[in-house]
Amino acid sequence: MPRWNRALVTGASSGIGAAIAHQLADDGTDLVVVARDRARLDALAAEAGVDVEVMVADLSIPDDVARVAARIRTEERPVDLLVNNAGLGFTGRFADLDYERERGVVAVNVLALHELSHAAAVAMSAAGRGGILNIASVAGYWPSKGGATYGATKAFVNSFSESLHQDLADAGVSVTVSCPGFTRTEFQDRAEIDSSDIPGLLWQDAETVAAHALAAVADGKARVVPGALNKLGVALLKVAPLRLVRRVNVRDLD
Numbered sequence: 480m481p482r483w484n485r486a487l488v489t490g491a492s493s494g495i496g497a498a499i500a501h502q503l504a505d506d507g508t509d510l511v512v513v514a515r516d517r518a519r520l521d522a523l524a525a526e527a528g529v530d531v532e533v534m535v536a537d538l539s540i541p542d543d544v545a546r547v548a549a550r551i552r553t554e555e556r557p558v559d560l561l562v563n564n565a566g567l568g569f570t571g572r573f574a575d576l577d578y579e580r581e582r583g584v585v586a587v588n589v590l591a592l593h594e595l596s597h598a599a600a601v602a603m604s605a606a607g608r609g610g611i612l613n614i615a616s617v618a619g620y621w622p623s624k625g626g627a628t629y630g631a632t633k634a635f636v637n638s639f640s641e642s643l644h645q646d647l648a649d650a651g652v653s654v655t656v657s658c659p660g661f662t663r664t665e666f667q668d669r670a671e672i673d674s675s676d677i678p679g680l681l682w683q684d685a686e687t688v689a690a691h692a693l694a695a696v697a698d699g700k701a702r703v704v705p706g707a708l709n710k711l712g713v714a715l716l717k718v719a720p721l722r723l724v725r726r727v728n729v730r731d732l733d
C-alpha cells in the first residue's frame with residue numbers, strides 16, 4: 480500500500496528528481512513528472528510500472544509554472560505529494576555572470592517552488608492531508624564567493640520550508656526540506672563547476688539523497704540533511720561566526 484496516491488515531481492528527468500520519482504514508483508505511487516526534456520520523462524514513464532502523467536514545462540517561464548500549479552489544484556486524480564526538486568545554479572563573480580541566466584535561477588529555484596507550494600497548500604489543506612518536499616542545499620547555509628544567487632535561493636527554500644512546516648501542520652499537510660551536499664548528478668556539469676578536486680568522501684549518490692528525503696517525508700520531519708559530514712557541516716555553519724564562514728571558500732575565482 481503506497482503512502483501517497485499521486486506525487487508531482489519537478490526536475491524528474493535527471494539526478495535527485497529522477498531517483499525520487501523511481502523510488503516513489505517502486506512504492507506504488509502514481510506520478511506526474513515535470514521537466515523540459517520530454518524524451519527522458521517519456522522513458523521514465525515507460526519503465527515506472529505505475530500511472531505516469533508527463534508534463535513538459537520550463538519552470539523559468541511563468542505560463543508554464545501556472546500550468547503546473549493548475550494541475551496541482553485539479554480535484555480529479557489529485558496530487559497528494561508535491562516534490563519541488565527542479566533547480567540549477569551557476570558559479571562565478573556575480574558581475575561576470577549572464578544576468579538572464581541568473582534571473583532564471585531565481586525563477587526556477589524560488590518563484591516556481593513558491594507558486595507550486597501555494598497551489599499545493601490550498602489544495603492539500605482543503606483535502607485535509609498531503610505532503611510537500613522541497614530540495615534545498617547545504618549551500619543555503621553558506622554565504623560564499625562565487626555562489627551568491629544559488630546560495631540565496633537555497634536559503635529561501637530552507638527558511639520558507641521551515642516556516643511552512645509549522646504553518647500547514649494543523650491542516651494535516653507535512654512539509655519537509657532536504658539539504659543535500661555534493662551529489663553526483665548532472666548538476667555540476669550544468670553549473671559549469673570543475674568538481675574534480677572535491678574529495679570523494681564528500682560525495683553522495685542521488686539514490687541515497689532521494690531515500691533520505693523520502694524517509695524524512697514519511698516521518699513528517701521538517702528537515703533532513705543527508706550524510707554525517709553534511710550534518711556536521713550544517714551544524715558548524717549554523718553556529719560559526721560569519722567572519723569565520725566568510726574565510727571558508729571552496730571557489731578560487733582569481
Ligand SMILES: NC(=O)c1ccc[n+]([C@@H]2O[C@H](COP(=O)([O-])OP(=O)(O)OC[C@H]3O[C@@H](n4cnc5c(N)ncnc54)[C@H](OP(=O)(O)O)[C@@H]3O)[C@@H](O)[C@H]2O)c1
Nearest residue numbers: 490492493494495514515516538565566616662664665666
Ligand atoms: N547535485 C548536487 O550537488 C546538489 C546539492 C545540493 C542540492 N541540489 C539540488 O538538487 C536538486 C536537483 O538537482 P540535481 O543535482 O539532481 O541536478 P540535475 O541532474 O542537473 O537535475 C536538475 C533537474 O532540474 C530540472 N530543471 C532545471 N531547469 C529547469 C527548468 N527551467 N524547468 C524545468 N525543470 C528544470 C532538469 O530537467 P530538464 O533539464 O529536463 O528541464 C533536471 O531534471 C536541485 O534543486 C539542486 O539545487 C543538488
